[in-house]
Amino acid sequence: MKGLSSVEDTLKGATQRLNHSGSDSPSLDASVLLCHALDKPRSFLLTWPDKILSMEETGAFEEMLERRIKGEPIAYIVGEREFWSLPLQVSPSTLIPRSDTERLVEIALEKAPQLQGDILDLGTGTGAIALAIASELPQRTVWGIDVKEEARILAESNASKLGINNTHFLTGDWFSPLKDGCQFALIVSNPPYIEKHDPHLAKGDVRFEPLSALVAEDNGLSDIKYIAKHAMGFLKPDGWLMFEHGYDQGDSVRNILGALGYQNMTTYKDYGENDRVTIGQLSLCQEEK
Template identity: 50%
Template sequence: MRIDELLKGAYERLTFVSDTAQLDAQLLLAHVLGVTTAYFYTWPDKILEHSSIAEFEALLQRREQGEPIAYIIRHQAFWTLELEVAECTLIPRADTERLVEVALALIDPMAANCVLDLGTGTGAIALALAAESPLSSVTGIDFNEEAVALARRNAKRNQLDVDFIQSSWFDQLDASNQFNLIVSNPPYIDPDDEHLAQGDVRFEPRSALVSEQQGLADILHIIACAPSYLSEAGYLVFEHGYDQGAAVRSAFLAQGYTDVKTHQDLGANDRVTQGRKPVIG
């Protein structure tokens, strides 16, 4: 079978399960053949071997069941990085790049900042910040041992120096650790949210998605604890749900943070909120 014929049939099958059926099919076949998707426009009439077709069919069936592309091909692009992904962590998403943009605007990228990423997962945020602020000391924390190992592999893969450690939020940090910037994409979905039974999130770890108190429990905990670990005028920045901006701003203000503001994503949804360390005295 020719490449273009195989892809056409795959597009049609995936239309029922994906809004990006064409791209999904191309990514799966590119993974099987070890090429980029540009190859398909150069060699659409290339005849494929039966073994390649069989391997592609197996992956295609997994995608038809709703399994995310990133888990099937085991990698995902984020910022300027290529990251390994696994079922122990969330899949890095384009919305989270907004968090990176906001964070970078709050620090001098040519200064020796101390940066902490809470709930680092694949290490995406920490590694993106390290790539853009090479003089900074960046630490990533995750409670999941498998995620910490994955993040370390991603650091090596992208040749970036980031310290990844296992901890439940701040538990393994001493208060002598002071950070100019703390960032986090914590669990923020309400346990009763109907979207948990839909799409890619069905396959992602629930512990990385769900938080009590209508999705705000982890955010509230971090807001309360972070001042002890922020340097003077340091910032705490969160990614959160599209409908949580007001609640997160209120939580920041209730704890005395200043310069509190919410930033929107490309879809004009509230996505990232910042706060500066409370002034004591």
Template identity: 55%
Template sequence: MSNAPLARLVEQGAALLLESSDSARLDAQVLLCHVLGKELSYLHTWPEKIIADEVFVHFIRLLERRQNGEPVAYITGIKEFWSLPLKVSPATLIPRPDTEVLVEQVLACHQQNKLNCLDLGTGTGAIALALASEQPGWQLDAVDFNIDAVALARENARQLKLERVKIYQSDWFKQVAKDKKFEVIVSNPPYIDGGDKHLSEGDVRFEPETALVAAENGLADIITIATGAKDYLADGGSLYFEHGFEQGLAVRKILTGLGYTDAKTTKDFAGNDRITQANWIINKLKN
């Protein structure tokens, strides 16, 4: 196998991953390109190229890690989100395509050139940095309670030249300035129930449980954030959550029960409930 051309290495690597991955061929391609330091197009341009023995050994080691279930993003240290290459680590969740639906919703609903936005539980910084890349006039704060995640998000901001995003450590709102108001607050908080069987399957086995699991059937952090956000939202401001595919109704009820208006849920790319948003109208409480 070490003397095989790149095209053969991809096929043989994919065969090794068939039982451990739903995207075996793509995983093999990404891992091979990672050890080569090349883009995916390189494999199509040079399918007959033979790699050095030490590169082959490195490739095999990465395939073995993937066979054991370790996510490709943790192996390579990089995950693309909103066309931005983000550094990832086991300190953070791996950014997922469905979270791009949240970014799309915010951008579609808020087209003003200037506003204040807060990203709670930023992890890699994916949501805040995606928004910053599209709206250079927005002021974005991004917080996480995990100091390692904060360091990683700051590094991503530096790499992407989006350092105007203010990234700092905070347990939800605790370190956010008391007098600050935001037109938009977004969060992809922990929303999985601790007894969910999916926690022992696939990539999530390697991701930090504190970023995945919440009490009260996965709704505890959503309740905490929705309650606290009322003190930080500007009049008419909007709150956005990513949540589990069966939680749309529950999240709308939480928001409506707390006095939010116009709660609605948007589906992800697979057609499942994924993003719920609502507005906070201060003046209506005075009428």
């Protein structure tokens, strides 16, 4: 973009370039990036369309625009994504929180009142699920575990910035940081569940996200199987285990839970009417297999 231009002209030019690059939401992308470059709310763009950008503002916007044209996710460019109305810091070391995952939060909040006790989020990443649940249940303690230390630090930073004080975050591989005897009313997880040859890995935002947080062996089910088996030693009697999973994995996840002896297995659809969350309940008399 040559020279200095107004907010309106800058948005028009950027929208055209993003449209040509294949963006699914060129106008929205341009607006989000310009708001970030100007450090202004969206309303500013509508109120001051004739405002001329400074050289510094133009340079900052152009740098971000080029990154988006190359396909980099908006969330990584601006360093933030909203989830459950919570503004969360994100980084390339973690998955970008997605709206479909809010279904997992909704279902957890439906089941939480049935049992007293702490709640555990496995593979917490930015802390999105844990923080959303904790924000709605301030009297409950919510734990988050991630294998990456940088994810734990990021989740703790998000909790601090949001003033959510009923969370604790640990670093380790799934249940490994927990002491023997720990029990939870709910265990929730959005684990890796994409098969390694899935063509969707070469498209869109996921090209830039960490493969370790996306891909699992055994047709995408290996981590779900591991968690389902070992969760039995960390759930309270009648506690619930909840997974987000792929749109075509509902039957498989119910079968995994059923084979281990979980009861009341149910699969819920996401906002696009795809199977997305499956839950199972530990029986009162069940023993770990």
